[in-house]
Amino acid sequence: MRKDLKVFGVSALLLVFLLGFFLQAPAAFGYPAEWRGNADPFGVREQEQQEPMQMILENESKYDFTETVERFKQNVSDAGWSVVGVYDYKEILADRGFEVLDIKIIALCSGQHSNEILQGDDERMVSPLMPCTIAIYEKSDGNTYIARLNSGVMAAPFGGVVAEVMETVAVETEEMVQELIK
Structure with missing residues (x-):
């Protein structure tokens, strides 16, 4: 059971790494952001454009x-x-x-x-x-x-x-x- 958990953990980590790499790779290599499909997959730029909460x-x-x-x-x-x-x-x-x-x-x-x-x-x-x-x-x-x-x-x-x-x-x-x- 532990070996299965370890394999799963390593696989999940590798998947996260690859996903992050592919989402960022076009920008890192100078390709236009539009080439990766959604240029803002997590809504980061959209959040930056919203008016900040006025405390x-x-x-x-x-x-x-x-x-x-x-x-x-x-x-x-x-x-x-x-x-x-x-x-x-x-x-x-x-x-x-x-x-x-x-x-x-x-x-x-x-x-x-x-x-x-x-x-x-x-x-x-x-x-x-x-x-x-x-x-x-x-x-x-x-x-x-x-x-x-x-x-x-x-x-x-x-x-x-x-x-x-x-x-x-x-x-x-x-x-x-x-x-x-x-």
Whole structure:
């Protein structure tokens, strides 16, 4: 039995090697890729042409830095969410001898959505994504920008409750920033 398994393993390895060689040989020897039939048998070039998943969303604000921060906080409150922390990185880094343009990271929370995720043992693993954070910052062009995690897209692979809740979170946070962006 072991001898049969060994012969099978060697045969399979040889087959994989030959298949790889024949798929790549025309290109390696300078022949046009079309000669091998399908020039992209595994869809690699097709995947490269697709737009990459946008993990972070960034938009320019209609307002200056201070007004953007204040309006955003009001939008959070109006949506029934809470601001659970504001981290002023310009100040934090200044205390350490660094100088950066204005940037505040605002941590926000919806008790309802947090509860839905934190109730289940299997869902608790996504708690590092909590609370939701929004960054409001200036760039050297003098404009203010708003950046946030594309939570609906990022949570989709989790499926189930996490994907459902995070999709709702994505919609609600977009509503909070919508009137602020150009």
